[in-house]
Each structure stands twice: as structure tokens, then as C-alpha cells.
Amino acid sequence: MTQEQFEFFLRCSGLSAERLDTADQRRAAEQVRDWVARLMQIELDGHAPAVTFQVSFPRE
């Protein structure tokens, strides 16, 4: 992740790059993007629906 991208994400979320720009935070951001990449590789069947906000189970 480039410095520009890192700062862009923070700015978009209303966070201060000056107060949060540390080596560890950047490393964490990169790790998160690795997990997102993993997620995007998981195959889905066409337009498989999402689990909506409440995961609910029918009570038997």
C-alpha cells in the first residue's frame, strides 16, 4: 500500500493521518488488505444473497 493510498483511506473516513500514521498502523492496514484479497477469492454462486444484519434461525 502506498503512502498516498494509506492517507487517502484515513481521510475518507474522517481520520487524521498526522495522528495515526505509524509504521504499525500501516502494517495493520496492509494485513487487512491481504485478508480482503483472500475474501475476494472465495467463490460465490452467482448472486448468492448476503446474511442480513440480523442472523436469525427458525426456532424449531
Next chain:
Amino acid sequence: MSEFPTLAQAASAIAAGRLTPSEVLEQCIGQTEQHDGALNAHITRLDESARAAALAAGKEIASGKYRGPLHGIPVGVKDIFDTAGVPTTSGSRVDEHRTPIRDAVLVRRLRDAGAILTGKLATYEFAFGGPSLDILSPLAKNPWDHTRVTGGSSSGSAVAVAAGMCLGALGSDTGGSIRIPAGYCGVAGLKPTYGRLPLQGVMPLAYSLDTAGPLAWTVQDCGLMFWALACSPVEEIARWESARKAGARGSRIGIIRHFIETDTNTAAESTEAVSAAAHALETSGAEVVEISLSPLRDYHACCLVIMLSETFEVHRANLANCPELYGESARERFVSGAFIQASEYVRANRVRRRLSQEMFDALRSCDALLTALNVSAAPPLAHARKLAILEGPTLTSPFNVSGLPTLAVNAGFFEDRLPVGVSLTGRAYGEAELLALGEIVETAVGQRAKRPCSVFGS
């Protein structure tokens, strides 16, 4: 049977008039007095109000008004559950001066069941950061070995139960926060079915993954607490009693071996605990089969993306206004949510449906799923990394993704000194049957007579 009573033993003695709530409470306060200075299980102690409540409970019971198994029982509460008039800090400087005016619903239910609140227990910051040394409260210590991690985030709940400071405790679990510390501290812990217990008055971590549940010395104790928390009807408790009597005969248990054999570097003590648990269930009449799910990393990716997105929404304003009030570990984890886009969060929820469905399918032919609880016994604190959750998959997150009830059960000790647990997952709303199976494992391999030497002596 150990000399220090379990919740069930104390309840039975109180009901029979052999012990008073005050006598049980004084035993627990004695443990706290003696060991909390070293173990840091409490953020706030409630000795005086607990003494008054125990006295009142004793009088009520003596007058013939016995409310049930939690009446007069000392319990602790993780400090993310609101308690009227008592500071509730979530272990963070951000909420250092926060005192709610009403109880969380589950705290109210504990009080209504007659339980005695002994204190507010240590938590990783906002149930997520940690282990940390730079937050509001000192780090809770593992009573089996102070140099080892307790696991989190319900660290104080697990420590307080293991050390006999209370007979049961309330914790929360979004990615493993009840089960991981239960395993490392050698107690039992139940993450109930998602949505089964109300979360009003509990500091959220991730709305669609959060659950609350009990930690206690035994599986049976967890059951007694859970029924009170769930306000369960007598029919369900009767179903539990009948499942306990039936044993595992006719049950089918699916072992998820690839989680521990290929998807992680699980240590021998954890894989051996799974084999021992499987053997115990087989001996009790169950059929054990191997089942295969998606790779553990898929579950973890799904859980992390959802968790980080939702928790970022909870903390965004404070991260913008006062990031310095957070400990480093929590801040870095929370801010990580800023690096996930909305479309990726939606994708994670679609993946969640798929992954959950395969677990539901597995539970059509199996009554429970068995795997390791943690990849090893409690590792040294010196090896703890503040971003560990981002580095590799945990064995607990798949069951938050699916929302299915999952039980942490002690399955013995590594080198005879560090507890090792196993994980059992049941069908949605199948807590009665799950608890009964857990008890079989615990009775066969759980060594409940062994308590931490640093607290109870050898």
C-alpha cells in the same frame, strides 16, 4: 470433587440450607482479597453491595422463597456490561468516567435470578485490543502461570472463575472472546446461538457477530447460568436434564480435522485433546466421523472483514476526536476498519451466507462438531503480538460466522500444568444437547478436581 465448590455444588448446598449465600460469598471475597493483587481480575470490586445482597438473599431463602440455582451465587460481570450506578469502562480511558444509570438486560436477569454481583471484571479494551499494558486497567494474569497469556477479551471473567473469586461470570464473544480465555484459563465457556441472549446495555464490538454468555468452572455450571440468562422455559431445562441422562448414545459427532492438521500449525497438546474428547464421546456411545468444511482462512477472512467494518463504525467518532485515549493495540485494530470498502463488507456478508450454510448442512447429519479450541496451551506473554488477530486464523471465528452455539470444554492439561480445551458446536438453539455432550467430554478428560496451584496450593 475439589474442596472449593462449583456453582452447582454451592447452589445445592444453599437450597438445602447447608450453606448461606453470605458464607459462599465470603469464600469468594477471601480469594479476591488474597489473589486479585497479583491476578488483576477486577476493574471494580463490589464487596459491600455484594455482602448486603447476600444477606438479603439468605433471609429470602430462609423464608422459603428460593428463586432457583443462581439464588445467592456470587457472579462477576465483564466490564462491558452496564451496571446501574457502577462504573462501566470497557477497560478503556475513553469510558473511564462512564457510569450507566441502568443495568444491561442480562445483568438484570442475573439479579432477578438472585445472583450476587461481586465485581466488574477485566476486559481487553472494548473487548478487542490486547493483551495491553497501556490501557485503563492492569493486565489480568493467568492463574496457572502468570507469565502466560490469559486470552481475551473476557480475560477477567476467566481468571476470576479459575481463581474462585466468583462461581460464574458473564463474558462476551465476537470472534472467540469467551472461548479463548476459557481454554487458556481452564474453565468452561458457552457462546450461545447468535441472537439468543439480548445485548441491550452491552458495549458493542461488531453488531452482527456479538454474543454474550457464561463462563464457569464446569459445563454444568455454565448450563445453570445460561438457563437463567435465557429465561428458559422449564421444558427446555427438562430437555437438558434428559440429554444429560441419555449420554452420547446414538449421537454423531463430526471432527473438523483439517482446521488443526492442515489449516493451522496446531500443537500436539491441542490435537491430542481433540482425540481424547472424540474417544470419550465414542466410549459414551457416539459415532465419530470426519467432516470437511471450507479452509479456516476463508472463515477468518469473512469474520475479520465483518468485524473490523462494524467495529470501525462503533468507534469512528472517538478515533477521529481522541485517538490518544485508546491503547495502541485497540487503536490499530479499530483503525484497520477504515481500509475496508462498503462493497467488500457486502461481499463478506454474502460469503458468510455460503460458509454458514455448509456448517448448517454438516449439522444435518451430525449432532455436534468437534475441533481444537486454541492452537496450543496458553503461550508466553512475551510472545503475544498486538496484531495477532490479523496475522493468522483463529480456531474460534468460524463459529461466530455461522452464529452456532459453541462450547469451550477443558480436556486436560499440557505437561500437567497448563489447561487445554476443545471446542464443541451444536445446532442453532441446541444449547441443551450441546451442554450435555460437553459434560461427557469434561467428565472423561476434563480434570475438574485440579485447580491452579498459585491460588489454591498444590
